[in-house]
Amino acid sequence: MITKETTRRLDPDKVVDSALGIADDEGPAAISFRRLAAQHGVTAMALYRHFKDKDDLLAALGDRLLADVVLPEPTDERWDVQLQNVLTAFVTALREHPRVADLTLLRILVSEPGLAMAERIMELLTEGGFSVDDAAEVGRQSISSLISLVTTDPMAREVSDPVAREDSLRMKRASLAALSPRRYPLITAAADTLICPTSRDRYYALGIEMTVAGIRGVLREEKQ
Numbered sequence: 717m718i719t720k721e722t723t724r725r726l727d728p729d730k731v732v733d734s735a736l737g738i739a740d741d742e743g744p745a746a747i748s749f750r751r752l753a754a755q756h757g758v759t760a761m762a763l764y765r766h767f768k769d770k771d772d773l774l775a776a777l778g779d780r781l782l783a784d785v786v787l788p789e790p791t792d793e794r795w796d797v798q799l800q801n802v803l804t805a806f807v808t809a810l811r812e813h814p815r816v817a818d819l820t821l822l823r824i825l826v827s828e829p830g831l832a833m834a835e836r837i838m839e840l841l842t843e844g845g846f847s848v849d850d851a852a853e854v855g856r857q858s859i860s861s862l863i864s865l866v867t868t869d870p871m872a873r874e875v876s877d878p879v880a881r882e883d884s885l886r887m888k889r890a891s892l893a894a895l896s897p898r899r900y901p902l903i904t905a906a907a908d909t910l911i912c913p914t915s916r917d918r919y920y921a922l923g924i925e926m927t928v929a930g931i932r933g934v935l936r937e938e939k940q
Contacts, residue, residue, distance in 0.1 A: 747773065806859070861923075
């Protein structure tokens with residue numbers, strides 16, 4: 717039953733939780749104020765007291781993911797080791813929410829957790845030898861690359877139902893198996909890995925390692 721008392725007690729954080737659950741299962745397009753209102757026993761208008769529109773709610777989802785980033789404390793380790801740890805913390809917060817990971821991109825320089833992460837990344841990049849402007853560009857492109865790593869996770873893009881997922885993977889494997897091994901020897905040999913990474917942990921670790929290795933490579937080129 718919808719009452720004024722229920723409306724007054726509507727918790728925006730719980731609305732964000734519900735919206736995130738919908739987005740994780742069905743994607744952000746499935747989020748609607750009407751659906752959320754029904755879940756929380758209020759009128760749709762009650763949500764407008766906390767979120768001016770759907771874009772505002774999606775921004776809150778991005779802020780939630782950034783708030784979940786647990787930045788490691790500074791240590792005496794090399795700048796690139798610490799940078800890898802910071803980037804790992806960022807990816808860790810995103811990887812279970814691939815369908816909304818890209819919502820963080822426009823919130824990094826708006827939300828307090830995003831600003832704290834950006835400042836820490838630039839701090840480490842300038843410590844490594846980049847100018848402030850180059851640190852800004854390298855940091856931005858690195859973050860964008862890692863968001864793409866999450867949103868294109870091969871397993872995350874599969875349907876959630878285990879049976880349907882296995883059927884989908886089986887069809888994709890069969891498609892590659894049908895290729896000529898003489899013409900595509902490496903593709904057919906690595907068919908399983910190309911269809912689905914052997915380990916999601918390794919998938920993400922490798923992506924982060926490649927990002928940091930690329931940053932080191934750019935720095936070496938600039939110093940030559």
